[in-house]
Amino acid sequence: MSTLAKCRPWLSADVENNHSWIHYISDNAIDDIDRALQKAKSTSKPLLELTPDDFPLSGAGLEEIQAAYASTQHGWGFCLLKGFPVERYSVEDIKTLYWGLGLHAGVARTQNKTSDIMTSVKDTGGQYKVKGGRGYNTNAGLDFHVDFCDVVSLLCIHPAKAGGTSLITSSLAIHDELKRTRPDLEAALHKPFFFSLQGAGADDEPNIYPCPLYGEAQGYPAFRTNRKNIAAAQEYFEEVPRLAADQVEVLDWLDEALRDPKFCFSMNIEKGDMQLLNNYTVVHSRTDFEDYEDDARKRHLLRLWMTIPGSQPLPDSWRDAFKDTRAGAVRGGNRGKCIESDFLDYERRQAHYHGMHNIFSDYR
Numbered sequence: 259m260s261t262l263a264k265c266r267p268w269l270s271a272d273v274e275n276n277h278s279w280i281h282y283i284s285d286n287a288i289d290d291i292d293r294a295l296q297k298a299k300s301t302s303k304p305l306l307e308l309t310p311d312d313f314p315l316s317g318a319g320l321e322e323i324q325a326a327y328a329s330t331q332h333g334w335g336f337c338l339l340k341g342f343p344v345e346r347y348s349v350e351d352i353k354t355l356y357w358g359l360g361l362h363a364g365v366a367r368t369q370n371k372t373s374d375i376m377t378s379v380k381d382t383g384g385q386y387k388v389k390g391g392r393g394y395n396t397n398a399g400l401d402f403h404v405d406f407c408d409v410v411s412l413l414c415i416h417p418a419k420a421g422g423t424s425l426i427t428s429s430l431a432i433h434d435e436l437k438r439t440r441p442d443l444e445a446a447l448h449k450p451f452f453f454s455l456q457g458a459g460a461d462d463e464p465n466i467y468p469c470p471l472y473g474e475a476q477g478y479p480a481f482r483t484n485r486k487n488i489a490a491a492q493e494y495f496e497e498v499p500r501l502a503a504d505q506v507e508v509l510d511w512l513d514e515a516l517r518d519p520k521f522c523f524s525m526n527i528e529k530g531d532m533q534l535l536n537n538y539t540v541v542h543s544r545t546d547f548e549d550y551e552d553d554a555r556k557r558h559l560l561r562l563w564m565t566i567p568g569s570q571p572l573p574d575s576w577r578d579a580f581k582d583t584r585a586g587a588v589r590g591g592n593r594g595k596c597i598e599s600d601f602l603d604y605e606r607r608q609a610h611y612h613g614m615h616n617i618f619s620d621y622r
Contacts, residue, residue: 263568264478265335265539267431270523279334283322283341290319295347295355305357305375306600310611313358320362326534327363330409331568335536336426342530344415349558356413356560364566365608365616367407367591368601371458374594375601379412379559381549397557399546402427402516403484404537406580406590407563412533417526418557422547424525424533427516429481429541433472435521440511446504447472453579454490458592466491466498471508473573475583480538480572482579483516485509516541527559538570565589567612587615 273279294313301312315323322339329337344352353376360366366375381397397418402425404410412424437444450468459465472481488509491498501509515521527533535542549556565588572583582589588609602618609616 263332264570265332265428265430265536267434268334268428269431269520271520273334273523279329279337281322281326281329281337281339283339284318286318287322288319288341288343290315290317291323291355291359292346294319294358295351298354298358299351304600305354306604308354308358308361309607310361313361315359315362323359323362326532327409327564327566328568330534330536331566331570335428335430335539337534338525338527339532339534340528340530342413342532344413344530349415352413352415353560356562360411360562360564361608364408364564364612365588365605365614367563367565368594368597369406369458369561369563369592371456371592371594371596373592373596373601375562377561379561380556381547397422397547397549400543401484401486402512402541402543403486404429404482404541405563406592407537408566408569408590409564410535410537410542411562411564412527413560414527414529414531414533415558415560416555417528418547419550419555420548421545422527422557423545424527425517425522425543425545426525426535427522427541428539429483430479430539431521432512432515432541433479433481435515436508436511440508443504443508443511446502446508448575449502449505450575451488451501451505452491452495452498453484453487454494455592456487456490458594460593460597461595463593466495467578469579470573470575471512473575475571475573476585478538478570478572480570480576481541482538482576483509483512483541485513517543538572563591565591565614567614582615582617584615586613588618 294315298313326337326339369377448470452466452468455465567586571585580589
């Protein structure tokens with residue numbers, strides 16, 4: 259991996275004044291994607307059995323999708339790809355289209371206790387800050403956090419009636435600010451923080467994992483936080499070491515800094531938008547939202563957690579969390595309780611297709 263391919267810190271004003279992070283999908287790419295969708299549908303295969311050849315992209319479609327994912331690994335560390343004509347398709351067709359694009363980007367990760375490969379970010383009456391709670395099935399505003407993958411991808415089918423604004427902050431800029439203003443807290447970032455998996459781990463792995471909030475590997479910085487899951491580990495697992503005073507203080511400092519308008523950029527994800535975020539250099543959240551009464555108009559986004567061949571190396575101290583820290587490795591995700599042979603076959607096949615390390619190849 260080139261040492262030049264790195265993300266840079268940014269402030270919200272930088273993002274506001276320079277829209278190079280916004281990409282518009284071309285008509286040629288849309289035509290290419292639509293042809294690929296029709297081919298995939300004609301196979302009648304379930305998602306996990308589809309191969310890149312079953313969703314054949316060439317030319318503009320392949321170039322623009324791969325460029326969007328690659329853009330998350332340098333510069334801003336995120337992009338917004340606009341213009342998917344989601345109104346043309348049924349929800350099931352959109353899922354096939356979205357999955358098919360992912361086949362050309364890397365290897366998707368399972369996301370929850372039921373080992374779902376794609377989740378609907380939609381209020382279904384879930385609760386957020388409870389034991390085992392997750393945010394994607396509620397209308398709640400969320401703590402700033404990162405997900406268990408190289409790149410988190412969201413495709414908007416319907417935005418909310420009001421609210422649901424995406425909030426993003428450069429963790430690199432936050433780290434620079436902490437070193438400048440609170441150097442006494444720098445050491446706390448390197449201590450192990452225990453995170454709860456919220457019941458989404460495999461049966462043969464612990465329900466908690468240790469991971470420092472910050473580290474570097476081969477010159478690549480990486481940042482990770484999710485205060486809700488750190489708090490859950492403290493509350494529900496007696497064996498977890500209690501947080502030291504400086505760890506609590508740095509979490510409190512982060513709570514303020516991550517949402518500070520100097521650092522935090524507010525982004526509206528509109529119908530047909532795909533947002534891609536680098537989970538090691540960008541921290542994200544969202545505001546709470548109000549939905550339409552009509553179920554067909556309720557806020558609905560699809561989410562993929564992706565590992566990609568162009569990803570950065572991770573600190574060795576993150577191995578318990580991600581299982582593999584090599585650049586371009588299949589890693590992370592919530593294995594959940596329901597992984598079966600079809601996912602393992604998909605995982606191996608995709609890793610081989612993209613030339614990625616796959617520590618899960620012997621997983622049973």
